[in-house]
Amino acid sequence: MLYAEDLVEGQKFQLGEYVIDEAEVLQFARQYDPVPIHTDPGAAAAGPFGGLIASGFNTIAIYQRLIVEAVWSKVAGIVGRSMEVRLPAPVRPGATLTGQSEIQKITLRPERRDAIVIFKTQLIDGEGKVVLILVLDALIRLRPEKTQP
């Protein structure tokens, strides 16, 4: 397990891959973002993107799946305090999403035994287009101190 002392600014985590298919786009959107551009292939084909696009919230959920596997399975996180999200391009059904997460800033707080760590993550689609930029402000544990016997 990596603690805050083990992290450095500029450190990068390579994310895995996640394929989003049309069934997922439809199922997610019908439950959480029921508007025709995400739920109705026929209406979406006549719309501004010429076809169905994934809910941005579906893309954000996939971000978390990739981050759990690449970062939170290895780093002693406590909680995400806040995040800023931009979705610069639409995600199409069938896209393979991947990306990279980079540590932008680490502020150690030894008195609290934690650190504020800023991660900036970009997801790209199969054509290399950036589809999500997410800046997360998270608390990470410092390594537990050895106690006296």
Next chain:
Amino acid sequence: MLYAEDLVEGQKFQLGEYVIDEAEVLQFARQYDPVPIHTDPGAAAAGPFGGLIASGFNTIAIYQRLIVEAVWSKVAGIVGRSMEVRLPAPVRPGATLTGQSEIQKITLRPERRDAIVIFKTQLIDGEGKVVLILVLDALIRLRPEKTQP
């Protein structure tokens, strides 16, 4: 349909209600946020919250469902440009989520036939505790101009 000219700063939209049950918490987290505090009731019971809590990304998705019904079904939105999210308290299975969205700022851009509109939304649980604060920067259409015959 409401266009940007129909909106005023301070205007509030009351959200509907959404009950999140344990089956949804488990299903969402197993797909998008597979960590024991969201996926394993037994492990979660022994954890810091004394029980299962919903993935924050599940809460964010429910926000969108409530906003689609309360805002985007009435307002001529174009796109959300960015958002900032905080999740100040955990959501427990069985919670009834509701809330309010308030227009904080409107910047008309007649030359582009749109407006930048900042919405600040809070979701509360059944006990009135704030579980999500989300500030959205969105583009809203101006009313279409009448064309000459």
